[in-house]
Amino acid sequence: MSGSAVAIEVHKLVREFRKGPRAVDGIDLAVQNGEIYGFLGPNGAGKSTTVHMLTTLLPPTSGRATVGGFDIVREGGQVRAAIGAALQEAALDAILTGREHLMLQATLQGIPAKERKQHAQALLDRVGLAEAADRRVGGYSGGMKRRLDLALALVHEPRILFLDEPTTGLDPQSRAALWEEVARLAHDEGITVFLTTQYLEEADALANRIGIIDRGQIVAEGTPAQLKAEIGSPSVEVVPVDPDAFDTLAELLARFGSAQRNGRGSVTVQLPGGEAELAEIVRALDSIHLRVESLQLHQPSLDDVFLAKTGRKLEGAGA
Amino acid sequence: MEREPSLLEQVGAVARRSATDAFRQRALLFFPMLFPLILFAINGSALSKATEIPHFPTHSYRAFLLAFPFVQGAMFVSISAGTSLGRDIETGFLNRLALTPLRSEAMLVGQLGGAFVLGCVQAVVYLLVGFATGVGFASGAGGVIVLLLLSLMISFAFASLGGLLALRLGSGEAVQGIFPLLFVTLFLSSSTLPRNLIKAAWFREVATYNPVSYLVEGLRSLVIQGWNAQALELGFGFALALAVITIALSRPAMRTRLART
Numbered sequence: 001m002s003g004s005a006v007a008i009e010v011h012k013l014v015r016e017f018r019k020g021p022r023a024v025d026g027i028d029l030a031v032q033n034g035e036i037y038g039f040l041g042p043n044g045a046g047k048s049t050t051v052h053m054l055t056t057l058l059p060p061t062s063g064r065a066t067v068g069g070f071d072i073v074r075e076g077g078q079v080r081a082a083i084g085a086a087l088q089e090a091a092l093d094a095i096l097t098g099r100e101h102l103m104l105q106a107t108l109q110g111i112p113a114k115e116r117k118q119h120a121q122a123l124l125d126r127v128g129l130a131e132a133a134d135r136r137v138g139g140y141s142g143g144m145k146r147r148l149d150l151a152l153a154l155v156h157e158p159r160i161l162f163l164d165e166p167t168t169g170l171d172p173q174s175r176a177a178l179w180e181e182v183a184r185l186a187h188d189e190g191i192t193v194f195l196t197t198q199y200l201e202e203a204d205a206l207a208n209r210i211g212i213i214d215r216g217q218i219v220a221e222g223t224p225a226q227l228k229a230e231i232g233s234p235s236v237e238v239v240p241v242d243p244d245a246f247d248t249l250a251e252l253l254a255r256f257g258s259a260q261r262n263g264r265g266s267v268t269v270q271l272p273g274g275e276a277e278l279a280e281i282v283r284a285l286d287s288i289h290l291r292v293e294s295l296q297l298h299q300p301s302l303d304d305v306f307l308a309k310t311g312r313k314l315e316g317a318g319a
Numbered sequence: 320m321e322r323e324p325s326l327l328e329q330v331g332a333v334a335r336r337s338a339t340d341a342f343r344q345r346a347l348l349f350f351p352m353l354f355p356l357i358l359f360a361i362n363g364s365a366l367s368k369a370t371e372i373p374h375f376p377t378h379s380y381r382a383f384l385l386a387f388p389f390v391q392g393a394m395f396v397s398i399s400a401g402t403s404l405g406r407d408i409e410t411g412f413l414n415r416l417a418l419t420p421l422r423s424e425a426m427l428v429g430q431l432g433g434a435f436v437l438g439c440v441q442a443v444v445y446l447l448v449g450f451a452t453g454v455g456f457a458s459g460a461g462g463v464i465v466l467l468l469l470s471l472m473i474s475f476a477f478a479s480l481g482g483l484l485a486l487r488l489g490s491g492e493a494v495q496g497i498f499p500l501l502f503v504t505l506f507l508s509s510s511t512l513p514r515n516l517i518k519a520a521w522f523r524e525v526a527t528y529n530p531v532s533y534l535v536e537g538l539r540s541l542v543i544q545g546w547n548a549q550a551l552e553l554g555f556g557f558a559l560a561l562a563v564i565t566i567a568l569s570r571p572a573m574r575t576r577l578a579r580t
Contacts, residue, residue: 055418056418057414057417057418077420080418080419080420081420083418085418087411087414087415088411089410089411091410091411091412091413091414091415092410092412093336093340093407093410093412095339095340095343095344096336096339096340100336100339104332104333104335104336105415105419107324107328107329107331107332108324108329108332108416108419108420108421109324109419109420110322110323110324110420112322136343152415
């Protein structure tokens with residue numbers, strides 16, 4: 001591993017498939033050591049292709065990238081030694097047990113024979129699979145498979161971890177447990193994490209910085225707060241108790257900004273002054289005795305960012 | 320603390336996993352072993368009168384037929400090896416291995432390890448069934464050992480073929496789909512009749528050009544003839560040739576499948 005602060009550096013990386021569009025179309029990005037970088041995008045956006053290139057499983061058509069200071073094309077062996085990867089399919093052998101997977105991986109990663117058992121046990125303990133260690137993986141739940149996948153990626157103690165949609169298909173509890181472990185790896189052990197996801201809340205909760213990819217191109221990049229701030233201020237949505245008060249409500253809210261009447265009987269107004277204006281709105285409503293059924297403050301979400309950058313909602317964008 | 324494992328360690332690790340897989344899938348172990356024995360029992364009984372054909376080389380049709388389950392079992396081994404490798408390609412397990420320092424040669428040979436072990440078990444079972452049904456060995460105890468060696472080489476050769484098919488087709492199901500074609504080669508060989516006694520000229524011609532005939536005849540010679548150097552040379556030669564050709568073709572295919580920069 002080089003002494004550089006940059007763990008992953010990508011310049012104009014392109015991957016074209018025969019008879020297909022450019023899956024990755026000239027992306028640039030840099031991930032700092034110890035950072036969790038969220039690579040967010042819909043299905044087919046180019047996330048997995050990027051991961052396959054950065055993990056040396058797929059040669060790029062053009063452009064260059066270094067991982068751990070090593071060139072992904074010319075120094076593939078050194079890159080693989082520096083990284084761990086849990087790829088999208090959680091590729092496991094249903095016939096083997098969790099412990100056998102770890103022993104196989106430890107052998108192939110060159111862990112000395114006398115250390116393998118202890119090392120495997122430590123990893124099983126760490127991902128909470130000690131009790132299921134000697135059961136065949138075919139009987140594991142989705143969450144257990146993902147945890148084993150993570151343990152396998154950590155066998156040779158990599159400095160950089162690639163996680164390709166690690167929580168897809170998991171129940172909320174399993175997802176939260178995996179988030180916790182990934183956050184711990186980055187914060188406590190300083191492991192750089194490159195995480196692809198199509199879940200907004202996952203990127204929001206875990207990533208220090210986010211790159212949004214759509215149709216092979218990075219359309220936005222920054223911290224979650226920066227990205228949200230980029231697209232504007234929060235908004236308030238108010239529903240009156242009395243439907244006849246709808247026009248009065250709209251006129252009142254128009255004093256705070258551009259009010260939008262929604263078909264569902266509510267009025268939404270952007271708050272250019274930020275959420276501090278919320279108190280004034282409440283006082284104004286109170287002053288004319290306009291009773292409200294609900295009043296909700298909406299912070300800009302990453303979905304709003306995606307919508308602003310691509311003109312589409314993230315959910316269903318891959319279809 | 321890590322060092323690159325030796326080629327032998329790599330082969331051992333992959334072979335151990337392959338053998339574990341093979342033995343834990345009892346249905347895949349048992350039925351492919353049973354099917355050749357069923358055919359051995361049926362044909363051994365139904366065609367027993369064949370020994371009355373003038374110039375038939377032995378009085379025991381079971382002794383004549385014993386080579387059949389060995390070769391058919393080896394063909395089943397090819398399916399087991401191919402299906403297993405095909406599944407690894409489909410599930411992405413091969414990608415996981417590609418991210419380790421595993422060499423493609425070690426992956427290839429190790430992957431065949433399970434099939435090889437399966438071949439060992441089958442060979443011993445067929446041999447014991449042969450003894451139990453009264454088959455004697457014209458070549459004596461030494462012939463039994465040579466038969467086991469040739470049988471293992473044939474299993475390894477067919478396993479290599481299964482591996483090659485899996486690497487080329489990338490799917491276990493596709494390998495299984497090709498299996499009936501392999502079966503045809505066994506029935507179009509001298510597996511049930513000596514070539515010189517096959518009446519249909521076209522069949523005799525096909526059996527003569529069919530390498531499977533020489534695998535069968537090599538094994539059979541040890542049972543019914545004793546030490547027939549030419550039959551053994553041809554048997555070992557064709558098994559070796561099949562293994563060498565399929566492994567040579569598999570190496571670039573494995574490199575492509577274990578694609579990494």
